[in-house]
Amino acid sequence: MLIEFKNVSVERDGLSVLRRVHLSLTQRRIGVLGPNGSGKSTFIRLLNGLLLPQEGQVLVQGLDTRKEVSRIRSKIGFVFQNPDNQIVFPVVSEDIDFGLKRREANPEVRADLARQALEQVGVPHLAERLVHTLSGGERQLVALAAVLAMQPEILVFDEPTTQLDLRLRNRFEKLLQGLPQPAIVVSHDLELLRGMERVLVLRDGLVVLDAQPNEAIAWYLEHCA
Numbered sequence: 171m172l173i174e175f176k177n178v179s180v181e182r183d184g185l186s187v188l189r190r191v192h193l194s195l196t197q198r199r200i201g202v203l204g205p206n207g208s209g210k211s212t213f214i215r216l217l218n219g220l221l222l223p224q225e226g227q228v229l230v231q232g233l234d235t236r237k238e239v240s241r242i243r244s245k246i247g248f249v250f251q252n253p254d255n256q257i258v259f260p261v262v263s264e265d266i267d268f269g270l271k272r273r274e275a276n277p278e279v280r281a282d283l284a285r286q287a288l289e290q291v292g293v294p295h296l297a298e299r300l301v302h303t304l305s306g307g308e309r310q311l312v313a314l315a316a317v318l319a320m321q322p323e324i325l326v327f328d329e330p331t332t333q334l335d336l337r338l339r340n341r342f343e344k345l346l347q348g349l350p351q352p353a354i355v356v357s358h359d360l361e362l363l364r365g366m367e368r369v370l371v372l373r374d375g376l377v378v379l380d381a382q383p384n385e386a387i388a389w390y391l392e393h394c395a
């Protein structure tokens with residue numbers, strides 16, 4: 171993964187919510203930590219052009235989010251905090267199939283990809299379920315399966331474990347460890363972040379620390395708890 175932030179600043183409603191972020195992301199597992207409102211969601215929304223910076227540039231494998239948004243979106247799989255923002259069709263398999271249509275014309279191949287992704291996240295039995303009958307945790311896993319089915323090159327997770335109970339959270343952690351793609355993970359789940367190679371700590375729109383997980387978490391606990 172090579173993502174570059176070049177002196178990136180973002181303003182919302184006249185307030186500065188991200189300030190002069192300048193860094194290169196090359197590691198396989200990168201965590202983002204910070205108090206509520208510190209700019210974490212803003213930071214990751216910049217990655218696939220959901221948000222454009224007022225100043226500076228965000229480059230994903232050399233592609234500028236201002237100019238190449240559709241190419242970038244086909245590379246990045248974004249798993250939102252709230253799965254309801256992501257699931258649009260009433261039946262699980264239909265929803266996954268819908269996303270895959272952009273990639274694959276053959277319905278049998280699409281069905282295979284959907285089945286594999288549901289198996290990968292441990293919920294193959296949910297394929298024909300009505301989405302509104304799923305629990306919050308099941309919905310989060312289905313949304314993840316829909317993203318994995320697309321076989322993106324890079325994964326971005328916004329608070330992936332918030333709706334998961336301990337068993338599903340542990341399963342997610344193991345799954346994340348085994349995924350071949352590089353991943354950027356925003357989370358308040360400190361144990362999950364300990365498995366990262368690098369953790370960025372945000373506060374008031376600034377990257378105040380960029381360190382190994384143990385150091386970043388210790389700093390966060392001391393200064394932001």
Ligand SMILES: Nc1ncnc2c1ncn2[C@@H]1O[C@H](COP(=O)(O)OP(=O)(O)OP(=O)(O)O)[C@@H](O)[C@H]1O
Nearest residue numbers: 182183187204205206207208209210211212213372
């Ligand atoms: N569309 C918007 N209009 C105005 N202000 C916004 C908008 N989106 C975000 N903000 C503000 O930007 C700041 C950073 O928000 P952001 O969602 O990036 O924080 P966060 O670290 O992800 O927070 P949380 O942990 O609570 O999800 C907050 O003060 C928020 O109110």
